[in-house]
Amino acid sequence: MVIALKLLLLLLAGFTLPGELTAQNQDTYAFTNVTVIPMDTERTLPGHTVVVRDGVITQIGPTATTPAPDDVTVIPGDGRYLLPGLAEMHAHVPPGQDPPREDIEETLFLYLAGGITTIRGMLGAPYQLELREELRRGEVPGPHFYVGAPSLNANTAPTPEAADSLVRAHAEAGYDFLKIHPGVPLDAWDRMVEVAREVGITFGGHVPADVGIHHAIETGMATIDHLDGFVQATRIEGLAFGERTAMYRATDPDKLDALTRKIADHGTWLVPTQYLWNHLNGYVDPDSILAKPEFRYISPQQRENYRARAERNRQNPEITPESHEAHAEMRQEFLAAAHRNGAPILMGTDSPQLFNVPGFALHRELPLMVDAGMSPYEVLVSGTREVARYVEESLGQPGNFGTVTVGNRADLILLGGDPLADIDALRRLEGVMVEGRWIDGQTISNRLEEIAARHAQGG
Ligand SMILES: [Zn+2]
Numbered sequence: 422m423v424i425a426l427k428l429l430l431l432l433l434a435g436f437t438l439p440g441e442l443t444a445q446n447q448d449t450y451a452f453t454n455v456t457v458i459p460m461d462t463e464r465t466l467p468g469h470t471v472v473v474r475d476g477v478i479t480q481i482g483p484t485a486t487t488p489a490p491d492d493v494t495v496i497p498g499d500g501r502y503l504l505p506g507l508a509e510m511h512a513h514v515p516p517g518q519d520p521p522r523e524d525i526e527e528t529l530f531l532y533l534a535g536g537i538t539t540i541r542g543m544l545g546a547p548y549q550l551e552l553r554e555e556l557r558r559g560e561v562p563g564p565h566f567y568v569g570a571p572s573l574n575a576n577t578a579p580t581p582e583a584a585d586s587l588v589r590a591h592a593e594a595g596y597d598f599l600k601i602h603p604g605v606p607l608d609a610w611d612r613m614v615e616v617a618r619e620v621g622i623t624f625g626g627h628v629p630a631d632v633g634i635h636h637a638i639e640t641g642m643a644t645i646d647h648l649d650g651f652v653q654a655t656r657i658e659g660l661a662f663g664e665r666t667a668m669y670r671a672t673d674p675d676k677l678d679a680l681t682r683k684i685a686d687h688g689t690w691l692v693p694t695q696y697l698w699n700h701l702n703g704y705v706d707p708d709s710i711l712a713k714p715e716f717r718y719i720s721p722q723q724r725e726n727y728r729a730r731a732e733r734n735r736q737n738p739e740i741t742p743e744s745h746e747a748h749a750e751m752r753q754e755f756l757a758a759a760h761r762n763g764a765p766i767l768m769g770t771d772s773p774q775l776f777n778v779p780g781f782a783l784h785r786e787l788p789l790m791v792d793a794g795m796s797p798y799e800v801l802v803s804g805t806r807e808v809a810r811y812v813e814e815s816l817g818q819p820g821n822f823g824t825v826t827v828g829n830r831a832d833l834i835l836l837g838g839d840p841l842a843d844i845d846a847l848r849r850l851e852g853v854m855v856e857g858r859w860i861d862g863q864t865i866s867n868r869l870e871e872i873a874a875r876h877a878q879g880g
Pocket residue numbers: 511513543771774
């Protein structure tokens with residue numbers, strides 16, 4: 422009886438109408454005749470079969486000699502590309518203690534719809550720890566979730582004692598890492614570093630001004646997000662800065678070189694978030710940005726917030742088209758130097774901050790990484806293999822993803838074009854798989870239309 426009931430429940434849970442999104446069971450699948458981009462080295466494997474069982478990649482071989490097994494669901498890959506799912510390493514899920522469930526699930530889905538199978542949450546709340554487990558168990562469709570703790574900042578960690586107890590509490594609660602915001606004083610920072618080492622948790626995010634980027638790197642900061650601290654550390658000495666454009670055009674190339682070499686030597690990961698910062702300090706026309714298709718997927722309130730922020734910048738006499746351009750060029754120069762000198766880079770956007778729609782913002786960020794001198798392959802590394810290395814080395818958790826390799830977690834995306842030739846092919850998503858749970862292209866577009874309809878009604 423119990424067994425029969427269990428079987429019934431399994432059947433019900435696994436039963437999905439085509440094009441309908443539910444929490445899905447892992448099934449057995451074979452992608453056939455697909456071009457695999459394994460991401461172990463820069464190569465492609467045309468005409469291949471990839472078999473997935475129980476959430477794991479179990480077989481890879483030429484379709485001619487590796488036909489799909491009899492008991493599997495076949496996903497034809499003709500003319501398509503199969504590669505590891507991407508990561509959003511500076512993600513946000515809805516903030517607060519108990520945000521509406523609908524908002525949470527929608528955000529998680531938007532990440533999937535952008536081809537993202539791993540997110541790193543950059544502002545924790547207790548509910549996210551439970552959400553992480555639900556995602557792990559496949560109870561809600563969404564990416565794997567590494568959860569940062571509620572941030573250490575000027576208010577939460579003003580003293581060494583406060584930092585000490587906060588680090589212990591966050592580690593005890595089970596957060597995956599510590600998030601740093603501006604304002605942490607130097608003595609509180611140093612205590613945080615000490616206690617974090619003792620309890621075995623790593624830290625990343627912003628570089629507090631009192632700490633400075635050099636000390637942050639030397640004390641083992643795992644990730645520096647937004648290229649924070651670069652401006653302060655690379656200005657030409659002895660110049661007085663009256664206005665922004667001059668300040669943005671005053672990078673000392675030797676200092677920048679030295680800084681980025683040091684970052685490479687220490688293995689500090691950078692999460693650049695160029696698209697966001699171009700807008701945060703930018704002079705832009707909100708209407709032309711909000712006309713882009715992805716803004717249908719967020720609420721009118723959110724769109725209004727974005728517009729108001731852009732308008733405020735336009736009314737700020739310090740921000741001009743010239744300062745916008747100088748700032749954007751400076752940030753690209755930073756990223757180019759970091760890349761040239763071998764600093765490890767992770768893909769991320771800071772969605773849903775200013776003009777960053779979860780999932781879709783990544784496709785705005787990646788061309789900027791290419792413009793800064795990274796090849797499409799190197800950009801893909803920053804969102805796949807390198808993420809697995811970060812998870813293993815910094816978070817101390819299994820890095821069994823990020824390449825299409827037998828034994829790895831089946832986190833995969835199927836594309837209608839070759840992203841090694843053109844990074845924009847990542848927008849041509851035809852399906853996403855998270856640990857063996859497959860969501861096809863039709864299901865993705867149906868759900869996106871539902872989301873757009875909800876927000877068209879002002880929801
Ligand atoms: Zn953020």
